[in-house]
Amino acid sequence: MPSDTVIPIEIDLITALEDRGLRKTATRSTIVARIETANDAFTAEQLCRDLPGVGRATVYRTIRHLVDAGALCKLPILDGAPMYSIARVEHHHHTICSKCGTIGEFRDSTVERVMRSLGKEIDGDIVGHRMEIFITCNRCLGISKSGASIA
Amino acid sequence: MPSDTVIPIEIDLITALEDRGLRKTATRSTIVARIETANDAFTAEQLCRDLPGVGRATVYRTIRHLVDAGALCKLPILDGAPMYSIARVEHHHHTICSKCGTIGEFRDSTVERVMRSLGKEIDGDIVGHRMEIFITCNRCLGISKSGASIA
DNA sequence: CTCAGTGCAAATATTTTGCACTATG
DNA sequence: CATAGTGCAAAATATTTGCACTGAG
Numbered sequence: 001m002p003s004d005t006v007i008p009i010e011i012d013l014i015t016a017l018e019d020r021g022l023r024k025t026a027t028r029s030t031i032v033a034r035i036e037t038a039n040d041a042f043t044a045e046q047l048c049r050d051l052p053g054v055g056r057a058t059v060y061r062t063i064r065h066l067v068d069a070g071a072l073c074k075l076p077i078l079d080g081a082p083m084y085s086i087a088r089v090e091h092h093h094h095t096i097c098s099k100c101g102t103i104g105e106f107r108d109s110t111v112e113r114v115m116r117s118l119g120k121e122i123d124g125d126i127v128g129h130r131m132e133i134f135i136t137c138n139r140c141l142g143i144s145k146s147g148a149s150i151a
Numbered sequence: 152m153p154s155d156t157v158i159p160i161e162i163d164l165i166t167a168l169e170d171r172g173l174r175k176t177a178t179r180s181t182i183v184a185r186i187e188t189a190n191d192a193f194t195a196e197q198l199c200r201d202l203p204g205v206g207r208a209t210v211y212r213t214i215r216h217l218v219d220a221g222a223l224c225k226l227p228i229l230d231g232a233p234m235y236s237i238a239r240v241e242h243h244h245h246t247i248c249s250k251c252g253t254i255g256e257f258r259d260s261t262v263e264r265v266m267r268s269l270g271k272e273i274d275g276d277i278v279g280h281r282m283e284i285f286i287t288c289n290r291c292l293g294i295s296k297s298g299a300s301i302a
Numbered sequence: 303c304t305c306a307g308t309g310c311a312a313a314t315a316t317t318t319t320g321c322a323c324t325a326t327g
Numbered sequence: 328c329a330t331a332g333t334g335c336a337a338a339a340t341a342t343t344t345g346c347a348c349t350g351a352g
Contacts, residue, residue, distance in 0.1 A: 023326070025332065045316080055334040060317060076227030081316065098278055106273060114265050115284070122257060124286035127249055133269070134279035141275060174351070176307065196341075206309040211342060232341060 013086070016071035017062075027054055031062045041075060041085035041094075041103040075103065075132070093130075097137035104137070164237070167222035168213075178205055182213045192226060192236035192245075192254040226254065226283070244281075248288035255288070 013032040014024050022028075034050055035042070047059045063084060066072040075094060076082045085094070085103055092107040111131065119126050164183040165175050173179070185201055186193070198210045214235060217223040226245055227233045236245070236254055244262065246255040266280055 023331065025326080027333065043316095053334095057318075057335080058333055061332090074229060076229065076233070078225060078227065082227070095273055095275070097275065104274060106269075108269060108272060110265050110268065114261050117261065118257075118259060118284065121259060122246055122284065122286060123255060124246070124248065124288040124292060126284055126286050128285035129283065130285070131282040132280065133266070133273065133277055134281070135273060135275035135277050137275040174306065176351080178308065194341095204309095208310080208343075209308055212307090 013066060013071050016069040017065055020065065020069050022065060027058055028062055030054060031059060032066075035066075035072075035084075035086065038086075041083040043081045043083050045081060093133065095133045095135050095137075097140055098134045099136055099140040102137055102139075106133075164217060164222050167220040168216055171216065171220050173216060178209055179213055181205060182210060186217075186223075186235075186237065189237075192234040194232045194234050196232060244283065246284045246286050246288075248291055249285045250287055250291040253288055253290075257284075 013036060014029060017028060017032075018024055030051060031047065031054060034047060044056075044060055044063055047063070048054070048056050051059065063072065067074050067084070071087055072084045073087050073094070074082050074084055075096075077096070083103065085105065088105065091112070092105045093111065095104040095106060096102075097104075115126065115129055164187060165180060168179060168183075169175055181202060182198065182205060185198060195207075195211055195214055198214070199205070199207050202210065214223065218225050218235070222238055223235045224238050224245070225233050225235055226247075228247070234254065236256065239256065241258075242263070243256045243258040246257060247253075248255075262282065266277065270277055
């Protein structure tokens, strides 16, 4: 049984904005470039810090547009500010390393199948779902095995 | 296939606090009583509004204790303040009506099984998971069918 | 009496909004 | 030039902390 591999549908973030009738401006390109080079999920405040020339309000407004466009996922971590990550796959879920906070993503058709079968047990119509898996990532496992400590 | 029904393990919230070495005080009893009569999930701010005699700080501190004790679940809704609900079952997930915001809970062994099988595909050790299912609840379905509108 | 618990107000943290200014089409 | 976009600062929202006071053991 060949389980799904991640299907990368690289959405050009600027295009996602333009598709919503928003202009491609210098500021938005700057923000989007910073987001696209990020390997990890990020917070709004991180973007503001990394882009001192850009107003906080613009950062928040751009993030909101991207989330509305479905190009970014908002991940309300249990404490503190929510993080955002690029929606690289059509529908996916996130893994969050409980040691280092790194966020990964995965897609698995099993989850979707389960979701459909749950429909019978649930008191209403399912319109969506969200799942986060908390892990200890391989890097942290390696680090802890080798005895090194993390700050 | 007999799917799991919800297993209600009514945790006495005050007991949960006492188990952590915290005292049973009048203020905490007030807060806990308000939480226990709630059928729905609630926000910290709602508690403060409903309990004018109790300081905001105490409400937040008590909620934090209850979450730490595992007696309350913190549900970071996508926007706005997080909501809390009593952890009535050992491990469960939440349904959130996207129309009226009502939060329900369910437990299903299928989910747990899937989680275990996902271990193979995931880059690290799974230490936990969280799932929320967005629904249109039966009441809202009924309301929309009957043509009445919601504020 | 001692220290946990509490209320209040101030401090933080996060996000949104008002407004004047800039720049795009 | 009409209007979308922007930066800044203030406002709004959400939560935590400092501190003096109260109350339980």
